[in-house]
Amino acid sequence: MASIKQFQVTFDCAEPERVARFWCEVLGYVVPPPPEGFATWDEFNRSLPPERQGAAFACVDPSGVGPRLYFQRVPEGKVVKNRVHLDVRVGTGLVGQERLAALEAERDRLVALGAVCVQVLLADEHNESCISMQDIEGNEFCLD
Numbered sequence: 343m344a345s346i347k348q349f350q351v352t353f354d355c356a357e358p359e360r361v362a363r364f365w366c367e368v369l370g371y372v373v374p375p376p377p378e379g380f381a382t383w384d385e386f387n388r389s390l391p392p393e394r395q396g397a398a399f400a401c402v403d404p405s406g407v408g409p410r411l412y413f414q415r416v417p418e419g420k421v422v423k424n425r426v427h428l429d430v431r432v433g434t435g436l437v438g439q440e441r442l443a444a445l446e447a448e449r450d451r452l453v454a455l456g457a458v459c460v461q462v463l464l465a466d467e468h469n470e471s472c473i474s475m476q477d478i479e480g481n482e483f484c485l486d
Contacts, residue, residue: 350400350410351428354420355479358399358413359383364478365411367455368430371401420480429486433470442471445485449473452485 355361366372373383380386387395397415402408432448433441442464449459452475460474460482473485 348409350412352412352414353481354416355413355481356415356419357396357479358415359396361477361479361481362399362401362411362413364455364457365413366401368452368457368477369401369408369411370404371408371411372404374400374402424482427481428483429472430483432485433472434486437470438465441465445471445473448485449475 353361353365362373376383376386380389383399390397398413400410400412402410430448433444436444446462449457449462453459456478458476458480460476463469463472463474465471475483475485477483
């Protein structure tokens with residue numbers, strides 16, 4: 343029998359801390375404590391060589407259930423659609439207008455944080471409503 347593995351989700355981005363803090367707000371995640379020996383992440387960051395300062399940041403589920411999110415600076419910008427994306431589950435168990443209202447309320451909250459609404463997909467005979475979004479650096483995700 344195979345064992346279940348823990349995993350983290352890694353985002354390539356231009357501004358790791360900014361994007362990490364956005365996702366903290368989206369998911370209710372938190373920034374973990376700084377490494378031992380450092381009072382703050384800023385203090386730790388200043389201890390790094392200049393080329394490594396601000397190169398990475400992370401956030402975690404405070405309950406310890408969800409995966410760690412890791413954000414790493416890369417030189418290139420986003421060019422094409424993500425092959426993998428997050429579905430933020432805000433409408434679980436809801437249907438019809440009640441589900442759409444929950445999705446739209448979350449969309450509005452995230453747009454105020456800098457996200458972009460790409461498309462509202464209304465329910466049809468096969469699927470419930472969902473909303474396609476982009477984070478503050480253009481990474482796609484869905485409100486589901």
